[in-house]
Amino acid sequence: MDAAAWHMQAMTPPPELPDPMTKAQWSAWSETARASYVRAFRVAMRARPFASPIHERVAERMTASLGSALLEPAGARTILALSAPFSAGKSTMVKAWAQHLHRSVLAGSAPEFLPRWNPTPGLSADTVPVSYVTLLSDSRGTDLYAQLLNFANKDAGGSVRAVVQFAIRALKTHGTRLVVIDDAHMLRTTSVTGRATLNALKHLNTELGELGGVLVLVGADLTGGDVLADPQIRGRLAQHTFGPYEIDTDDGRRAWQRFLKAAETTLLPYLPDNSPGDIAQGLAEYLWIRTTGFVGDASRLLIDGTCHAMNTGQRLDRFAMDPVAVSQRAHDAQQRVELLRRPLALAGPSAGGEDE
Structure with a gap:
């Protein structure tokens, strides 16, 4: 990068977000128009960070x-x-x-x-x-x-x-x-x-x-x-x-929910089937397990999950976000978290019958 490219980046605003659509307006559109709308939404959202x-x-x-x-x-x-x-x-x-x-x-x-x-x-x-x-x-x-x-x-x-x-x-x-x-x-x-x-x-x-x-x-x-x-x-x-968001303390959980609340405020106008609290509260644990608190992965998961929900006419929930790919780092961390959370299986009886 040189000074001219840096200046261009600094002075050029991100693409405008499209106006939110009602369910009736969305239903009246063609499949092509809907796909174009979702692409414009994704481009505009990925170009701007959520407040963190x-x-x-x-x-x-x-x-x-x-x-x-x-x-x-x-x-x-x-x-x-x-x-x-x-x-x-x-x-x-x-x-x-x-x-x-x-x-x-x-x-x-x-x-x-x-x-x-x-x-x-x-x-x-x-x-x-x-x-x-x-x-x-x-x-x-x-x-x-x-x-x-x-x-x-x-x-x-x-x-x-x-x-x-x-x-x-x-x-x-x-x-x-x-x-x-x-x-x-x-x-x-x-x-x-x-x-x-x-x-x-x-x-x-x-x-x-x-x-x-x-x-x-x-x-x-x-x-x-x-x-x-x-x-x-x-x-x-x-x-x-700084580090990623942690949820092992009350302060950490509150900070994580504040981040998700800011994202929710931005996304809800495009999610007519969702209600306040669905993301910041209902999906807080799921989102942390998928991303272990890294903002880049969380942003990608929320934005691409929203696009999937818009395309399919669903609400944004874990089923809309499960197919979204995150970084390999996040995938590896999710596997470690899930392994730690997995309950230990109770030991069955020994092959010899009664305990000796």
């Missing part, structure tokens, strides 16, 4: 940490970090969070073109308030700076020193104030290359701080990993973390 209390709470805390970091003096500033398990929605969340910041800076600009500004008299440049790059496996420090240059559509050729200097100059020229590095868990300091990349991150934090910006690291299970264990980084770290 866990993710929203972490996003609010990250915004507060960012606001505090931006008030710090120029130089090495607080580093924000987001750690979550694989598939918990961390990249989706942080992209939405960073793109919201992007829109707040460039509000009103057209999606097709990055607005331009004049960093110095006589010089015009694209405005790139946020840079978003993904750390590659075995990346060198130079690779990190080259990715920043590529994001700004700049040539990354030249010596190591030149690439570093060009990248820092590009951040200044394009007005970048937030650099998000995803998949930071790829960094391993057990190798010379990994240690050099870690040093490059610390150098980037200092240089970005001199420009008034902040560095954000995102990765799977960063907590306790190589990057966040570095003493210099820990001394400047504002760490945020």
